[in-house]
Amino acid sequence: MVKGRQGERIRLYVRGTVLGYKRSKSNQYPNTSLIQIEGVNTKEEVAWYAGKRLAYIYKAKVKTNGSHYRCIWGKVSRPHGNSGVVRAKFTSNLPPKSMGARVRVFIYPSNI
Amino acid sequence: MAPKQRTPKVTRNPDLIRGIGKYSRSKMYHKRGLWAIKAKNGGVFPCHEKKPAADAPAVKPPKFYPADDVKKPLVNKRKPKPTKLRASITPGTVLIILAGRFKGKRVVFLKQLSSGLLLVTGPFKINGVPLRRVNQSYVIGTSTKIDISGVNVDKFDDKYFAKEVQKKKTKGEGEFFEAEKEDKNVLPQEKKEDQKAVDTPLVNCIDKIADLKTYLAARFSLKQGMKPHELVF
Numbered sequence: 001m002v003k004g005r006q007g008e009r010i011r012l013y014v015r016g017t018v019l020g021y022k023r024s025k026s027n028q029y030p031n032t033s034l035i036q037i038e039g040v041n042t043k044e045e046v047a048w049y050a051g052k053r054l055a056y057i058y059k060a061k062v063k064t065n066g067s068h069y070r071c072i073w074g075k076v077s078r079p080h081g082n083s084g085v086v087r088a089k090f091t092s093n094l095p096p097k098s099m100g101a102r103v104r105v106f107i108y109p110s111n112i
Numbered sequence: 113m114a115p116k117q118r119t120p121k122v123t124r125n126p127d128l129i130r131g132i133g134k135y136s137r138s139k140m141y142h143k144r145g146l147w148a149i150k151a152k153n154g155g156v157f158p159c160h161e162k163k164p165a166a167d168a169p170a171v172k173p174p175k176f177y178p179a180d181d182v183k184k185p186l187v188n189k190r191k192p193k194p195t196k197l198r199a200s201i202t203p204g205t206v207l208i209i210l211a212g213r214f215k216g217k218r219v220v221f222l223k224q225l226s227s228g229l230l231l232v233t234g235p236f237k238i239n240g241v242p243l244r245r246v247n248q249s250y251v252i253g254t255s256t257k258i259d260i261s262g263v264n265v266d267k268f269d270d271k272y273f274a275k276e277v278q279k280k281k282t283k284g285e286g287e288f289f290e291a292e293k294e295d296k297n298v299l300p301q302e303k304k305e306d307q308k309a310v311d312t313p314l315v316n317c318i319d320k321i322a323d324l325k326t327y328l329a330a331r332f333s334l335k336q337g338m339k340p341h342e343l344v345f
Contacts, residue, residue, distance in 0.1 A: 009333075010216040012210055012211070012332070012334060014334065014339075014340060039337075039339040040339070045341050048340070048341035106210070106211070107340055108211055108249055108250045109249035110249055110250065111249075112198075112200065112253060112345055
C-alpha cells in the first residue's frame, strides 16, 4: 500500500458476503465457503466470475508485515444453485467469524 | 545444402482390412520391380561398399563404478509458446490496469514482449505510468484505440526491464554503517529519454481526439450499482 495515495479511493472489486460453509442439513464442509456476490442473481451471470480472485480481509491486534490488516486469498470456483450464489475455496479455510462478513471479489484474472 | 524433397511414401499394396494387404509377398516383389533392378545389376541386388569401421579408441576400464544404478531424467525439448494475446488487445488499445501500484489507470498498449507480458505506457506526462510491463490477466482491454504508428517500440524487450545486478559488497568493519547508503534507484537518463521518445508522438495523437487526455488521466473505479459482468468495456 503506497502511503502517498490518500485522496482517491477506487474500488476495483465487487463486494461480496460470506454466507457460510458448504453444507447439508446437519453437516458442514469448511473447505468450501459460499459467497453471495452483489448484483449477481442467476447462475448464468456467475459464469463471468469463475476463477476470479477473492480476498477476505480482517484486522488483528498484532502487526504482521507492517500492518494490522491480514488477508486470506481465494478463488471463485463454481456456482452454487440457481440464484447467483457462488462456491469459493480459500488458501486456508475461512474462520467461522467470517460468516456474514465482507469479501472482495476482484476482476482479475481478467478475460475481457 | 537444401534438404531433399521427399514425396510421401505411397504403398502399392492397398489394405483390405487393417493389417491385411491385397497382394501376397511374391506379387509385391513383382510389383516393386525388384526383379528388374536385379536383372540390371547382373542377378544380384545392388549394394554399397561397407564403409571401413572407424577404429574405436581404446577405452580404459573405469576406475569407479557407482553403487546404484541412477536413472537419467528424460530429455525435455518442449518450448513453451508465448501467451496468446486476447483479440480485444491490439497495439494502440487503451487498457485498464486492475492491480498493482497503478490500479485503475487507463494506459496505452504498445506491444507484446517475447515473455508474453504487455509493454505499456501512460503516457507518463498524462497519468504517471512509465514504460512498464504488465501481465495480460491483470488488464481489461477497452474498445478505445489510438493510432500508434508514429511510435518505434523495437528497442524494448524483456532485457531492458531486467533488474540491475547488485554488486557484491564486501563488508569492512568500519565501512559497515556508512556504505549501506549507496545511490538508491536513480533512474538513468537514457530511460527518461526513451520515455520521452515514445510519449511525444503519442501525446500528439491524443491531443487531437476530444477528451481523450482527461480520459487517460482519470482512473477507473466501480461505482454504486455497476456490475462488471454487465459492463461493456
